[in-house]
Amino acid sequence: MTRLRALAGRLTNPTGTVFILLALILAGIFVKNADFFAGPSLMAFLKQAAPLVILAAGQYFVIVSGNFDLSVGALVGAQVVIAARLIDGEESRTLPVLAVMLFFGLAVGLVNGLITTALKVQSFITTLGMLLVLYGAIRLWTGGAPTGSLSEAFRTPGRLGIEGVPILGQLPWALLIMLALGAGAIVLMRTRFGRILMASGDNDRAAALSGARVDTVRTAAFVLSGLSATVAGVLIGGFAGVSAQVGEGLEFTVITAVVLGGVVLGGGRGTVIAAMAGALAIEALFTLFNQLALPATLRPTVQGAIIIAAVAYAARQRTRPAATPATVTPS
């Protein structure tokens, strides 16, 4: 009985709600089109969802530490354009360019982090600025339209997988990468780094007075977000190819996903697994829209509604009468 109640409590808190929501959306898809759950189409769905899930994990670190990162969409776009331009169809350049992208992604995260922590610029402004800088710089560099093309090797992780797996058909590399990084993110949150990141997002003063290097862990969170955008860029570039619109608006989808996962803006609350589940829920929702033949142009509106509803729901949960102790400090 108490177990049941504990489970019920877990599911009705904002972190657990996302799993119910995900189940409901999947049920909706099932009703509309049961074939969706056949191995190959399910794998295709997960392959497409993997970049958003990975971005959600990256964004989670930043949000849980008390900031947020609006620059990820522009960074994904920049990475794809950089890859196309530098590889320019040459298979042999794939690995060196991946190294360059990795360096670039980490550097963008580091700059975001240092500006936010050392210069005390609010992360909203820092990363909004970074978004514009990246967007403008890429346009300047490419003269408006992306040039070059990606190599086959570069496109492999986003497009291909292990073939001939029973029932599933193809087991996509993207799914395996997503699972590996997701597991890594879950483990990371259980390390001392993860605990301090969480504490810094909840009460940075208390964390600092306990000896935590608050600025360092917050900067590291931005670097992790930059890393996630780099991986997502590789997968998206591989899956969808090069265009000027790659990554556009992705930052809002990611933040929607994380918030849907019950991760509270302002920090100190929520789990990374729920954030990733939020990303899956968003992707599933869009799939359901397709099944229902709703126009894709509806997506931004739906995302906006979700963000507001999710935050309002979380706020209502938090203001529920808590057994706050009566403390009196007369003076």
Next chain:
Amino acid sequence: MTRSPLLAMRGIGKAFLGAPVLSEVDLTIERGEVHALVGENGAGKSTLMKILAGVHSADAGTVELDGRAVSFGHPLQAQHAGVASVFQEFNLLPELTVSENVHLGREPRRRGLIDRRAMTERTAEVLSDLGVEHLSPSAKAGSLSVAHQQITEIAKALSQGADLLCMDEPTASLADAEVELLYRLIGRLRERGVSVLYVSHRIREIFDLCDRITVLKDGRLVKCVDTTDITPDELVTAMVGRRIEAAFPDRLPGTETGEVRLRVRGGGNAWIDGIDLDVRAGEIVGLAGLQGSGRTEIAEAVFGIAPFTRGTIELDGGPVRITGPRKAIGAGIALVTEDRKAQGLALRQSVRANARMVLDANARVHSGRRLDRIPGLLSSLDLVSRGDDQEVRFLSGGNQQKVVVAKWLAAEPGVIVLDEPTRGIDVGAKHKLYSVIRSLAAEGLAVLLIASELIEVIGLADRIVVLHDGSIAGELPGGATEQDVMAYATGRRSAEAGPA
């Protein structure tokens, strides 16, 4: 015909969340009178003043102003009725000028626009009425010294036509010369028939300035006397009163006072100066003093939050430089901070996450053995929770404080500084903490204890170091009388002069 007093508060009662802070307090103030409201920390002075200012509303009692019953539900109502208040935190807009602040919300207008010239002229008039020179009406409030900001607040009050000016610890952050200026200013106010309610616990100022004194203690009225009818010693006794001796646990058998673990020589920074302090293994040293006397500043300097800029610190005989909390923690110092919610706990995290926070944050003190000790530590503190997963915000104040203490003890410090460890917690938790403090000493820790409740310092400390105005005023043995401590704390007695 006898005129009614300017202000008559009768039978005022106030409770916060069920805990009475004021009960049956009377206060009357005549026209042109400077009236002191005194009492120890927590006596209810500020609450009474805030009721008068319309910040809080009283649960019981009546307030009459000029013979008419009033009831202020909002600070603006009090202002309109002629009661102005200057709190320790000023209400000035730093980007506006002195004259803009003085006339805020009541700007003189000409043809619908703000008449700047009239505003400046009127401000200059008020200032010269007050005998203030060297304060330009067009200076930005944020650029002013504390004293000039205070004058701006007073000018604002007067230009609103206040009959009664309430001041909360007005000299707390003033230099000596500035205090002189404030004295003159209060003299001027008195000449103009404005009454002043002067909330302070600085005995000398009260005897210099005030006509009558109302003494509060534990939220009750002790007495109201003419200043000429009481001596400073009698006043201190009235403030401290006779208390039922609280039950403090005795020093544990086997507690030995050993080598000096924490030694400060000539420590000072912007707030404190000339601090010489030794705390030995097994010793509890109490820091006593009024609010703003530098108690917390010493704790913050030792822990590296606002480090000493002068002087030296030695730990276990070796010199150390404490430049920040990480350094302090690495060197074996712990600080249980004054404000557990703002500084001590991540409230939305679990008991476990909070208890291991210091270990998690500091590689130098992190170890598996210490992590393993945490559950035992929590139960030895009699923590009451629904398990280690429970978020600490749901715990009572006393249990929250136990989590803070556990978080520090997990790091096995050699020196522990406790700043107001029992503030706002229930009696049971208080007594538990008292015995924890005793057992820490028995284990050979050096304990530095700060408490506003004098009785705690007296009951627990082996030695009491009393601060006044950022310096050590004197040292007393544990068990000293409150009168002796207050004599040093209020500056009536100093180390140089020796015990009177």
